Structures are given as C-alpha cells and as structure tokens.
Amino acid sequence: MSLESRSPRRRFLGSLALAGAAFALPTPVVARPLGTFNGPDDWDHRWLAQLTRPNMLVFDTTAHGNGDLFGGPTRYLDAMRDGYGVAADEVLVVMALHGSAWVSVLDDERWARYEVGRGAGVTDPANGAPATRNIFRAHPDAARPTLESVQSRGAIVVVCNNTLRRVSRELAAAHPDRTVEAVYADLRAGILPGVTVVPAVLAALQLAQTRGCAYAMGTS
Numbered sequence: 001m002s003l004e005s006r007s008p009r010r011r012f013l014g015s016l017a018l019a020g021a022a023f024a025l026p027t028p029v030v031a032r033p034l035g036t037f038n039g040p041d042d043w044d045h046r047w048l049a050q051l052t053r054p055n056m057l058v059f060d061t062t063a064h065g066n067g068d069l070f071g072g073p074t075r076y077l078d079a080m081r082d083g084y085g086v087a088a089d090e091v092l093v094v095m096a097l098h099g100s101a102w103v104s105v106l107d108d109e110r111w112a113r114y115e116v117g118r119g120a121g122v123t124d125p126a127n128g129a130p131a132t133r134n135i136f137r138a139h140p141d142a143a144r145p146t147l148e149s150v151q152s153r154g155a156i157v158v159v160c161n162n163t164l165r166r167v168s169r170e171l172a173a174a175h176p177d178r179t180v181e182a183v184y185a186d187l188r189a190g191i192l193p194g195v196t197v198v199p200a201v202l203a204a205l206q207l208a209q210t211r212g213c214a215y216a217m218g219t220s
Helices: 003-024 046-050 071-083 101-105 108-113 116-120 147-151 161-174 180-189 201-210
Strands: 055-061 091-097 156-160 195-198 214-217
Touching (some): 055 071, 055 201, 071 091, 071 147, 091 101, 091 201, 101 156, 156 161, 156 201, 195 201, 201 214
Parallel strands (some): 055 091, 055 214, 156 195
C-alpha cells in the first residue's frame, strides 16, 4: 500500500485523537448564581453572597468539644490579625456545623426542654452537671471563645438541616407526646439569631470552596 493510500486513514485517526483529547479536557469549575429566594419555603442562601474576601476559611465542624468548638476559628482570626497583619475586613470565617456541633446554636429553652446537655454529654462548668442551657453561646469563662464572640468578628455560621432531621427523629422517640415534625419545627424555631440552616453541610462546604474558601477540619 502506498503512502498516498494510507494518508486518508491517518488523517481520520488523527481527527479522532484530537476529538478524544478535546473531550478529555477538564471542565472548569464555575460558581453558578443561585438566583433569588424569597418564598417562605425557600432556603436562605444569602450567606454565599458574603464570600468575597481574599482570605476565607471554612471549618467543617462535627463535634461540640464540650464548649470549645469556637477555639480553632478564633485562633485563626487572631493569627491572621496579629501574626500576618491582615485587616479584619480581608478575612472571613465560615463555620459549618453538623454531627454533635449543632447543639451550639440552639436556644436555652430547647436545651432545657429536650435535656440536650444530658443527651449530648455537655457539662455545665458552673455546677459539673449536664448543662440545661447553651454554654456555647456565652460561656461563664469570659476568655473562652463562644458563638457570640466569633459572630462579633463577622463569622458566618451555618447548621445542617439533615442533622436537625436526624435529631428530630431521635428526640421524638424519647418524647412520645411529640411527633417528629413537631420536634423538627420546634428545633428550627429555636435556632439562634444569625445562624443559617442549610439543606446539607456537605453541599455548603463544596459551594463555599468554589467561592474561594479554603477548607479546615473543625477543631475542639
């Protein structure tokens, strides 16, 4: 077979190789707009619009640490300010709470109603007994980082709805006079101000990272 007769085949195979290479190219990751959500049944995604600073870190927080889960984010903010001279408006913390960390954003009324301290193994430092109030919101030790102290420094705090659903089933089983839906509605009503409930923390973590947040495991 002559070179001339083989050239069309070569050109054909070459075109296939080029096409295959084009399909193999990775697709760029683009942060897509989520639209406007105003309806009563829609999720609040406004926290994503705040992810615009040059230094941002999202903490994947699964444990309550018996009151110390806000230590890691506080140390990060302190280091950026004191060690690197980064201005407060150029750094941002996002805390994504699930697992047992969700208890840190529930009000005192629900803590007492559902005996959260006993169930989650949280001890009140004032008396050594299972806590009947949220010690994460404002700790008796003023030097200890709290929900309020990180929020005062601009931290975004989100909590997982899937976790709230799971906990609602567990609490309803322990309180036969309440349905799962009633407990869930009560927990949602007891989430502290400034905390956003997201559909799932895993999705929130991914969306935060596509918008420029670095990732860290939550510390306790």
